[in-house]
Amino acid sequence: MITMQGKTVTPFDNPAADIILRSSDKIPVDFRVFKLLLSLASPFFAAAFTLPQPEADDTIMPVMEMEEDADTLALLLGLCYPVSVCAPPRLRTLRDLRMVMKAAVKFEMDGIQQHLRTLLVEPRFIEQQPLRVYAIACRYGWIKEAREAARNTLRYPADTPLVDELELISGGTYHRLLQYRKECGETASSAVAALAMQRPASLGGWVWDECTACVAGKKVCVGPRSCWLEWMLAVADIVRERPCGDMVRKAHLKDVKICAECMRDVMEHIEDYMVVLGGKVEKQIAKVKLRFWLDES
Numbered sequence: 448m449i450t451m452q453g454k455t456v457t458p459f460d461n462p463a464a465d466i467i468l469r470s471s472d473k474i475p476v477d478f479r480v481f482k483l484l485l486s487l488a489s490p491f492f493a494a495a496f497t498l499p500q501p502e503a504d505d506t507i508m509p510v511m512e513m514e515e516d517a518d519t520l521a522l523l524l525g526l527c528y529p530v531s532v533c534a535p536p537r538l539r540t541l542r543d544l545r546m547v548m549k550a551a552v553k554f555e556m557d558g559i560q561q562h563l564r565t566l567l568v569e570p571r572f573i574e575q576q577p578l579r580v581y582a583i584a585c586r587y588g589w590i591k592e593a594r595e596a597a598r599n600t601l602r603y604p605a606d607t608p609l610v611d612e613l614e615l616i617s618g619g620t621y622h623r624l625l626q627y628r629k630e631c632g633e634t635a636s637s638a639v640a641a642l643a644m645q646r647p648a649s650l651g652g653w654v655w656d657e658c659t660a661c662v663a664g665k666k667v668c669v670g671p672r673s674c675w676l677e678w679m680l681a682v683a684d685i686v687r688e689r690p691c692g693d694m695v696r697k698a699h700l701k702d703v704k705i706c707a708e709c710m711r712d713v714m715e716h717i718e719d720y721m722v723v724l725g726g727k728v729e730k731q732i733a734k735v736k737l738r739f740w741l742d743e744s
């Protein structure tokens with residue numbers, strides 16, 4: 448028990464508080480808190496506070512030296528306080544979330560863990576940094592969230608920079624993500640290639656379905672169907688690498704021998720078709736299941 452006083456921060460400066468939690472920073476920060484609030488949030492603290500205190504001196508405020516830094520404690524304790532005292536703290540980064548989660552696990556704060564679990568899949572995290580979210584979700588066994596994050600990783604190139612959170616998971620867990628990506632790419636690509644090989648007129652009345660090559664007498668024109676076919680094969684290649692409906696738009700209409708008139712017809716239809724095809728790609732990917740254990744079928 449150390450009596451040296453650190454800085455204090457609002458709302459953890461209440462003189463009526465009955466314990467000080469001292470941060471691990473070089474210049475420590477003191478959090479004057481109420482045992483009751485900590486006990487309600489944490490069986491760990493509830494048990495700790497029932498232990499007999501060695502120097503029961505009412506004039507000295509007991510101090511607990513914490514392993515957590517002040518930023519982490521401010522977030523963790525803020526989440527333990529009612530909104531009538533302070534607004535719930537906003538976790539700005541995944542690092543914040545990770546640090547608070549680590550502490551919440553240590554102190555058996557189930558309510559806070561559940562809260563962090565819902566924060567993890569907020570679009571600002573799962574859409575912007577899905578690999579990091581995947582690793583955190585796997586680390587804590589949150590399978591639904593891990594699957595959702597894995598799906599979001601498909602929107603990014605496979606070759607991503609190293610992120611800290613990968614240290615949280617095993618090689619096997621990362622390998623299964625890569626395997627999932629590969630399966631998604633193959634199934635999406637095959638689906639697009641299969642569509643491309645379908646007979647004309649079986650697809651739904653697009654201009655290329657009715658194409659019998661250019662009938663306008665322009666010898667150089669191979670007609671909308673050839674143009675579309677090349678485009679489809681380009682799409683199949685793209686979604687193999689990055690299996691995602693939006694990637695359909697990345698394929699360019701190739702420089703095939705097509706007359707301006709046929710090209711205009713294709714252009715009229717292709718925007719609508721991209722939406723349809725993107726939907727089909729997404730539907731195929733949804734069928735692929737991310738595995739979590741080697742023996743999972």
Ligand SMILES: [Zn+2]
Pocket residue numbers: 660661662663665668669670705706707708709710
């Ligand atoms: Zn033509």
